[in-house]
Amino acid sequence: MSGHLTIVGLGPGPxxxxxxxxxxxxxxxxxxxxxxxxxxxxxxRAGQVFEASDxxxxxxxxxxxxxxxxxxxxxxxxxxxxxxxxxMAAAVFEAVEKSPALANGFDxxxxxxxxxxxxxxxxxxxxxxxxxxxxxLSDNLKPWQVIExxxxxxxxxxxxxxxYNPASKARPKQIQEAFRVLSAVRKxxxxxxxxxAVGRGDESIEVTTLxxxxxxxxxxxxxxxxxSDATRRLQGGKGRTWxxxxxxxxxx
Amino acid sequence: MSGHLTIVGLGPGPxxxxxxxxxxxxxxxxxxxxxxxxxxxxxxRAGQVFEASDxxxxxxxxxxxxxxxxxxxxxxxxxxxxxxxxxMAAAVFEAVEKSPALANGFDxxxxxxxxxxxxxxxxxxxxxxxxxxxxxLSDNLKPWQVIExxxxxxxxxxxxxxxYNPASKARPKQIQEAFRVLSAVRKxxxxxxxxxAVGRGDESIEVTTLxxxxxxxxxxxxxxxxxSDATRRLQGGKGRTWxxxxxxxxxx
Numbered sequence: 001m002s003g004h005l006t007i008v009g010l011g012p013g014p015x016x017x018x019x020x021x022x023x024x025x026x027x028x029x030x031x032x033x034x035x036x037x038x039x040x041x042x043x044x045r046a047g048q049v050f051e052a053s054d055x056x057x058x059x060x061x062x063x064x065x066x067x068x069x070x071x072x073x074x075x076x077x078x079x080x081x082x083x084x085x086x087x088m089a090a091a092v093f094e095a096v097e098k099s100p101a102l103a104n105g106f107d108x109x110x111x112x113x114x115x116x117x118x119x120x121x122x123x124x125x126x127x128x129x130x131x132x133x134x135x136x137l138s139d140n141l142k143p144w145q146v147i148e149x150x151x152x153x154x155x156x157x158x159x160x161x162x163x164y165n166p167a168s169k170a171r172p173k174q175i176q177e178a179f180r181v182l183s184a185v186r187k188x189x190x191x192x193x194x195x196x197a198v199g200r201g202d203e204s205i206e207v208t209t210l211x212x213x214x215x216x217x218x219x220x221x222x223x224x225x226x227x228s229d230a231t232r233r234l235q236g237g238k239g240r241t242w243x244x245x246x247x248x249x250x251x252x
Numbered sequence: 253m254s255g256h257l258t259i260v261g262l263g264p265g266p267x268x269x270x271x272x273x274x275x276x277x278x279x280x281x282x283x284x285x286x287x288x289x290x291x292x293x294x295x296x297r298a299g300q301v302f303e304a305s306d307x308x309x310x311x312x313x314x315x316x317x318x319x320x321x322x323x324x325x326x327x328x329x330x331x332x333x334x335x336x337x338x339x340m341a342a343a344v345f346e347a348v349e350k351s352p353a354l355a356n357g358f359d360x361x362x363x364x365x366x367x368x369x370x371x372x373x374x375x376x377x378x379x380x381x382x383x384x385x386x387x388x389l390s391d392n393l394k395p396w397q398v399i400e401x402x403x404x405x406x407x408x409x410x411x412x413x414x415x416y417n418p419a420s421k422a423r424p425k426q427i428q429e430a431f432r433v434l435s436a437v438r439k440x441x442x443x444x445x446x447x448x449a450v451g452r453g454d455e456s457i458e459v460t461t462l463x464x465x466x467x468x469x470x471x472x473x474x475x476x477x478x479x480s481d482a483t484r485r486l487q488g489g490k491g492r493t494w495x496x497x498x499x500x501x502x503x504x
Contacts, residue, residue, distance in 0.1 A: 016273035019366065024268065054439055058499070067438070082366075084373045090381025093496035096488055103488045110374035114271065114334075116365045121336045122362035131402055133385035133411055142501035146410075151384055153409035157402045206382025236348055236355045244345035247310070247338070248393035 003069040009083040011111020013199035060094035066102040082115035117162035120122035120195030132160035155185035163224040168225035191227035257321040261335040261365020261476035265451035286330035314347035318354040336366035340443035367416035370448030372475045377494035407437035415476040
């Protein structure tokens with residue numbers, strides 16, 4: 001029997017955002033590997049093995065998945081959101097590049113999913129309706145000066161900016177530094193959205209401005225969206241606040 | 253009875269990439285509106301009305317959807333990909349802003365979906381594994397100098413760049429202009445992926461370099477991904493070519 005490895009994304013949380021393709025891969029797997037909280041969203045069927053691991057062990061987990069697939073097993077690597085966005089798919093290909101022999105004789109497949117910024121955007125309207133970028137604020141894997149340069153150029157390009165991993169217990173202050181960099185280019189009244197735990201029971205969405213953004217609650221479960229100059233805030237029916245970025249940019 | 257309007261994304265094509273949440277909204281709708289080729293992917297159930305419209309009529313379609321929801325009907329607006337990315341959700345909020353009274357008394361909801369760049373990335377590996385941006389090359393709705401400036405700054409920021417709407421019959425040459433702008437900043441050997449009709453029967457993926465990109469087939473069904481300096485190409489098992497962007501950036 002020939003094994004295979006499928007890297008799937010579970011979306012931001014609820015089962016209603018998991019694609020049928022991801023569910024089919026999960027149902028067919030002999031072994032599922034992943035960060036423990038992601039595996040905890042699934043229920044093993046008879047004969048299935050779940051191998052949970054810790055957050056910072058991506059490369060070890062990826063190598064293990066390749067080894068198991070090489071033994072002829074059907075392997076699923078689970079990721080939150082989309083597996084290709086700041087997640088496990090890149091880690092698997094890093095492991096393949098490091099040890100090419102590990103990836104011989106079986107198929108690797110990536111199944112796309114709903115990444116956090118799309119779910120966060122949907123909750124508040126359509127802030128990503130025009131050109132945008134996604135930046136991870138975590139400097140575990142890159143120097144802060146790279147992040148700072150990207151923030152500055154993204155602000156100059158007037159992209160809508162989605163910030164992944166904006167803060168954690170080990171990095172509580174970098175988001176403040178990011179707001180300082182952005183504020184040097186963007187207007188203080190630029191719309192900022194803090195979307196926390198989107199799709200979970202304790203979901204909360206806060207809409208504020210770049211001026212007031214430093215006061216907002218921001219942790220590792222938060223996704224931050226900074227609007228472009230064109231991003232608009234409006235009151236819809238039933239007292240809702242919506243944030244959206246129009247499809248067109250006016251000639252200046 | 254109180255109506256509502258849900259804007260859903262059907263993903264890039266196949267049913268296996270449509271979320272259960274989108275399917276539930278579609279099943280519950282009285283009237284579905286959308287660009288004809290998107291509606292053609294669905295089968296109306298008894299009592300359901302499909303209102304198909306043309307590509308460039310987004311604002312008319314959005315206004316009509318708001319009117320119908322205001323009459324107490326359950327409305328679904330369908331979009332390809334994710335409705336919040338260069339798609340119908342922004343058009344609906346533009347219509348709300350233009351005529352706020354239209355949006356009174358019913359709920360609006362956006363259901364996220366798998367946007368084209370995530371599906372394209374999954375097919376070829378994990379090119380969006382690190383900081384990236386998404387730019388629409390269509391200048392129907394924005395001046396070309398804005399596009400050019402964003403391309404240049406995105407190249408300087410060393411983002412992976414996903415280009416939506418890279419070419420059409422009316423705009424066959426802009427993608428070549430885009431490659432010229434990017435080539436002034438990025439190395440000629442930068443990896444470029446042309447992902448055409450992802451998820452459809454005639455899907456094709458071409459991996460090339462910025463130097464050779466002008467020779468690739470590129471049309472309105474193509475999504476183009478330009479790698480960062482860190483993006484890597486590797487040979488996996490079974491003769492596959494993979495493209496991925498590592499999670500880390502080295503200190504320079």
